[in-house]
Amino acid sequence: MSALEAAAASRAGLSARDHREVCARLGREPNPVEARMVAVMWSEHCGYKHSKTALRRLPGRSPRVLSGPGENAGVVALGGGWALAFKMESHNHPSAVDPYNGAATGVGGIIRDILAMGARPVALLDSLRFGPLDEPRPRRLAAGVIAGIAGYGNAIGVPTVGGELRTAPCYRDTPLVNVACLGLLRADRVATAAAAGPGNPVLYVGARTGRDGIGGAAFASTELDGAREATDRASVQMGDPFTGKLLIEATLQALETGGVVAIQDMGAAGLTCAASEMAARGGVGVTLDLDRVPLREAGMRPEEILLSESQERMLLVVTPAAVDAIAGIFRRWGLAAEVVGEVTAERRLRVLAAGRVVADLPPDVLAEAPAYDPASEPPADLRERWRLPQLPKTDPADALLRLLAHPDVASKRAVYEQYDHAVGIRTVVGPGADAAVLRVLEAPPLGVALAADGNARWCAADPRRGAAFVVLEAAANLACAGAEPVAVTDCLNFGSPERAAGYWAFVETIEGIAEACRALDVPVVGGNVSFYNEADGGAGIAPTPVVGLAGAVPDVARTVPVGFQRDGDVIVLVGDGETGLGASLYVQVVAGQAGGRPADPAPPRAAAAIACVRDAVRGGLLASAHDCADGGLAVALAEACVAGARGASVTWLAQPDVLFGEGTGRFVVSGSPSQYRALEAMARERRVALRVLGRVEGDRLRITPPGTRAPAVDLSVEAMRAAWTSLEV
Amino acid sequence: MTWGVVVFPGANCDRDCAHVLRAVLGADVVEVWHADRALDGIDALVLPGGFSYGDYLRSGAVAATAAIMPALRAFAAAGGPVLGICNGFQILTEARLLPGVLMRNRSLRFRCHPVWVRVESVATPFTAGLRAGEVLQMPIAHGEGAYLAPPETLDALAAAGRIVFRYCDARGRVVPAANPNGSAAAIAGVANAAGNVVGLMPHPERASEALLGSSDGRRLFESAAAWVASRRPAASGAAR
Numbered sequence: 001m002s003a004l005e006a007a008a009a010s011r012a013g014l015s016a017r018d019h020r021e022v023c024a025r026l027g028r029e030p031n032p033v034e035a036r037m038v039a040v041m042w043s044e045h046c047g048y049k050h051s052k053t054a055l056r057r058l059p060g061r062s063p064r065v066l067s068g069p070g071e072n073a074g075v076v077a078l079g080g081g082w083a084l085a086f087k088m089e090s091h092n093h094p095s096a097v098d099p100y101n102g103a104a105t106g107v108g109g110i111i112r113d114i115l116a117m118g119a120r121p122v123a124l125l126d127s128l129r130f131g132p133l134d135e136p137r138p139r140r141l142a143a144g145v146i147a148g149i150a151g152y153g154n155a156i157g158v159p160t161v162g163g164e165l166r167t168a169p170c171y172r173d174t175p176l177v178n179v180a181c182l183g184l185l186r187a188d189r190v191a192t193a194a195a196a197g198p199g200n201p202v203l204y205v206g207a208r209t210g211r212d213g214i215g216g217a218a219f220a221s222t223e224l225d226g227a228r229e230a231t232d233r234a235s236v237q238m239g240d241p242f243t244g245k246l247l248i249e250a251t252l253q254a255l256e257t258g259g260v261v262a263i264q265d266m267g268a269a270g271l272t273c274a275a276s277e278m279a280a281r282g283g284v285g286v287t288l289d290l291d292r293v294p295l296r297e298a299g300m301r302p303e304e305i306l307l308s309e310s311q312e313r314m315l316l317v318v319t320p321a322a323v324d325a326i327a328g329i330f331r332r333w334g335l336a337a338e339v340v341g342e343v344t345a346e347r348r349l350r351v352l353a354a355g356r357v358v359a360d361l362p363p364d365v366l367a368e369a370p371a372y373d374p375a376s377e378p379p380a381d382l383r384e385r386w387r388l389p390q391l392p393k394t395d396p397a398d399a400l401l402r403l404l405a406h407p408d409v410a411s412k413r414a415v416y417e418q419y420d421h422a423v424g425i426r427t428v429v430g431p432g433a434d435a436a437v438l439r440v441l442e443a444p445p446l447g448v449a450l451a452a453d454g455n456a457r458w459c460a461a462d463p464r465r466g467a468a469f470v471v472l473e474a475a476a477n478l479a480c481a482g483a484e485p486v487a488v489t490d491c492l493n494f495g496s497p498e499r500a501a502g503y504w505a506f507v508e509t510i511e512g513i514a515e516a517c518r519a520l521d522v523p524v525v526g527g528n529v530s531f532y533n534e535a536d537g538g539a540g541i542a543p544t545p546v547v548g549l550a551g552a553v554p555d556v557a558r559t560v561p562v563g564f565q566r567d568g569d570v571i572v573l574v575g576d577g578e579t580g581l582g583a584s585l586y587v588q589v590v591a592g593q594a595g596g597r598p599a600d601p602a603p604p605r606a607a608a609a610i611a612c613v614r615d616a617v618r619g620g621l622l623a624s625a626h627d628c629a630d631g632g633l634a635v636a637l638a639e640a641c642v643a644g645a646r647g648a649s650v651t652w653l654a655q656p657d658v659l660f661g662e663g664t665g666r667f668v669v670s671g672s673p674s675q676y677r678a679l680e681a682m683a684r685e686r687r688v689a690l691r692v693l694g695r696v697e698g699d700r701l702r703i704t705p706p707g708t709r710a711p712a713v714d715l716s717v718e719a720m721r722a723a724w725t726s727l728e729v
Numbered sequence: 730m731t732w733g734v735v736v737f738p739g740a741n742c743d744r745d746c747a748h749v750l751r752a753v754l755g756a757d758v759v760e761v762w763h764a765d766r767a768l769d770g771i772d773a774l775v776l777p778g779g780f781s782y783g784d785y786l787r788s789g790a791v792a793a794t795a796a797i798m799p800a801l802r803a804f805a806a807a808g809g810p811v812l813g814i815c816n817g818f819q820i821l822t823e824a825r826l827l828p829g830v831l832m833r834n835r836s837l838r839f840r841c842h843p844v845w846v847r848v849e850s851v852a853t854p855f856t857a858g859l860r861a862g863e864v865l866q867m868p869i870a871h872g873e874g875a876y877l878a879p880p881e882t883l884d885a886l887a888a889a890g891r892i893v894f895r896y897c898d899a900r901g902r903v904v905p906a907a908n909p910n911g912s913a914a915a916i917a918g919v920a921n922a923a924g925n926v927v928g929l930m931p932h933p934e935r936a937s938e939a940l941l942g943s944s945d946g947r948r949l950f951e952s953a954a955a956w957v958a959s960r961r962p963a964a965s966g967a968a969r
Binding site for chain 1: 738739741742744745748749778779780782783784785838839840841842868870872932934935937938940941
């Protein structure tokens with residue numbers, strides 16, 4: 001490559017290695033427009049170059065799966081002729097430079113992925129990560145992100161029913177915004193993004209194309225650089241929830257006509273991505289005429305039109321007979337609808353502008369980025385990380401209050417009250433519970449339960465164990481709603497994969513997710529990977545896999561709350577999985593730094609306890625159920641007291657590892673004495689351990705070690721409530 | 730009984746209202762498109778919540794000039810029952826069918842949670858079947874719900890019994906802590922002079938089934954249905 005060529009390729013964003021690869025595949029140099037298209041499609045964000053080999057290790061099969069990875073979102077049968085579409089995606093980089101619009105368009109983008117499967121979007125979850133909220137920059141980012149989610153989600157009419165928010169110093173400059181969307185559709189009406197039928201028109205619908213978000217996917221595939229922040233803002237798209245709402249209604253009506261052959265959102269890499277992926281999936285070609293693309297402004301260059309990430313746009317392949325009726329539907333909703341090309345038998349993406357061919361290449365070249373096999377090596381200090389730090393002697397009651405006030409545990413009411421979580425009148429259990437529960441209005445009493453979980457403290461210490469922990473915690477959350485997990489979606493947020501230790505953590509994470517999913521017998525139906533969450537040459541974020549889990553609820557009226565319900569009920573610990581202080585929140589809070597290795601998650605044993613609680617909820621054997629997660633048993637007991645506004649008297653050991661140790665597959669449940677006898681029989685049959693902890697009574701949580709008189713913990717519910725509700729955002 | 734639900738393009742509670750009216754009340758429902766100009770065969774009308782035309786201007790300002798509005802005004806002038814919920818309330822104030830304005834919440838934040846309201850007037854179709862002083866639980870979900878009007882207007886509304894709902898605590902006490910948005914006189918809903926046009930910020934359609942936490946809101950729709958039925962077969966006339 002000459003110096004001039006190298007400069008041109010580098011301007012387009014292609015590395016020397018990718019430039020050689022594309023020349024070899026094309027048998028020629030790409031022209032400048034093609035080079036830009038390839039560079040964006042082969043960006044990490046679109047092309048999954050560093051991740052696709054490892055991602056194949058995730059289990060994707062299940063008899064319920066109607067559409068798996070490869071389409072815009074996974075689709076899984078729910079029963080009763082209905083199915084759910086489910087996917088989570090990250091919008092981290094845009095949110096770091098423009099938190100409001102970055103988060104807003106993250107919401108819009110995932111909604112359109114669900115819409116592209118033919119599903120009505122009915123619920124959103126978001127997982128957020130910020131630096132410490134007592135610092136000004138993380139506070140500003142958090143306020144902007146939350147306002148962006150509210151601004152878009154509330155207006156478009158899809159309820160935000162749950163999610164999570166955690167803080168750690170590693171997210172100071174690189175916040176994470178992961179948004180999951182759930183859609184519902186008839187099981188026999190799953191849409192596809194595979195173009196077909198040479199001669200079929202390609203219909204552009206939605207908002208007009210402007211100069212926003214050009215090259216956004218490529219921007220999302222590099223480290224952040226504070227000095228570039230002002231120019232990077234041009235890479236962030238602007239959201240318009242009103243147009244997004246119109247697009248939902250018009251698209252669902254268009255799909256009803258039966259004339260839509262294929263459909264895809266124009267998200268990352270815009271028109272280029274939609275056209276090339278739809279053609280590649282269908283084994284056909286597409287010809288596009290850029291002169292027919294509805295534009296916001298005159299004078300846009302071909303590569304700008306091809307790579308604009310303007311929001312609220314979809315690309316459809318429709319039958320010639322239906323094209324006028326379908327375009328009419330979109331226009332009635334006030335949206336643009338123009339035929340911009342057609343499907344061809346020859347497998348080429350041919351782009352015309354002003355009568356000239358400006359790009360002409362096989363769609364597969366764009367849609368199939370090369371797969372890299374990066375070096376992988378455990379970090380040198382792994383054993384050191386596994387050493388538990390010196391723990392100062394701490395009063396357990398004092399430690400419990402500090403844990404309850406920690407942002408990872410504390411109530412997120414101040415956040416979720418800013419989101420409309422009830423629109424759609426499907427939300428049976430909203431935010432604040434272990435899992436959200438939505439009814440399938442169209443097929444009562446069927447429901448769907450949703451949970452999103454992530455815990456970088458565990459994952460930083462041991463990515464494989466940590467990732468398994470995260471999946472099992474999400475499943476434990478669903479169990480409390482009586483839901484059987486049916487689909488996993490994941491956002492894998494990491495630093496640079498070009499560092500051997502970073503890539504090692506990524507591969508270990510995938511193994512951990514896979515182990516837990518196999519134990520739960522649940523498929524991973526989609527998700528995304530976000531690498532390069534690093535800023536200004538820093539070390540990057542801790543490995544942060546975030547897992548979204550959807551479960552089937554046979555009867556939405558049969559769920560139980562987190563909180564204790566009746567004085568005199570028996571409080572029981574279900575499950576006896578290994579616990580420990582390694583990587584626990586307790587260590588972080590009392591020692592001031594994380595440390596130690598998480599306990600063995602033992603997925604099969606955890607899965608048995610999870611199934612037992614689920615069936616006990618379904619069978620009406622419990623009055624309350626809550627899983628033990630951050631802060632272990634003590635925090636779970638305190639939360640059950642606060643949520644039910646009732647005290648508890650518990651006889652239990654009060655050493656820190658017993659009270660605050662973290663592990664998988666453990667639950668604090670309560671029920672009447674007769675319910676307890678039925679639970680005991682069920683647990684015995686399944687070889688799941690039960691231990692009676694005490695009784696619901698009074699207005700204080702008292703934990704008294706056996707054989708002693710003086711409680712080690714004696715706190716009023718009011719004091720615990722005050723600590724737990726202290727988070728301000 | 731046939732209800733009309735006006736579908737503005739950015740409405741997002743239109744389907745929820747239609748579901749409650751059809752599936753819970755068993756009524757007939759006609760979805761009225763915002764660009765239509767006629768309201769034929771409709772006994773009562775709902776303006777649902779949402780973001781009618783995006784609400785990038787003042788909420789409801791654009792909707793107040795929609796093509797359907799002249800027909801809506803005529804329907805209201807003839808005494809037809811009209812219920813504006815949330816954005817529908819904002820639209821009715823922008824259209825001057827109801828007095829006052831709805832400003833940004835005092836917290837400057839969107840708020841979504843259950844509230845209690847006390848029934849202050851039963852002289853409307855939507856409250857005729859309720860008792861004055863009754864406490865209802867319904868959720869709110871709005872960023873611009875602070876009801877404001879000049880003091881003399883507020884006095885006149887109170888004197889004429891046109892304040893329909895006030896925010897209160899669970900026991901019906903109108904206390905500052907129960908006012909979620911800074912509304913003047915804790916006003917959650919008002920009526921026009923004839924009583925047939927009512928706007929409120931809480932969402933009765935989200936509180937119409939026990940499974941969702943409250944069915945108090947259903948009683949507003951049932952009240953209007955009974956009110957309409959009691960006037961048949963006579964042509965709809967004065968509302969009081």
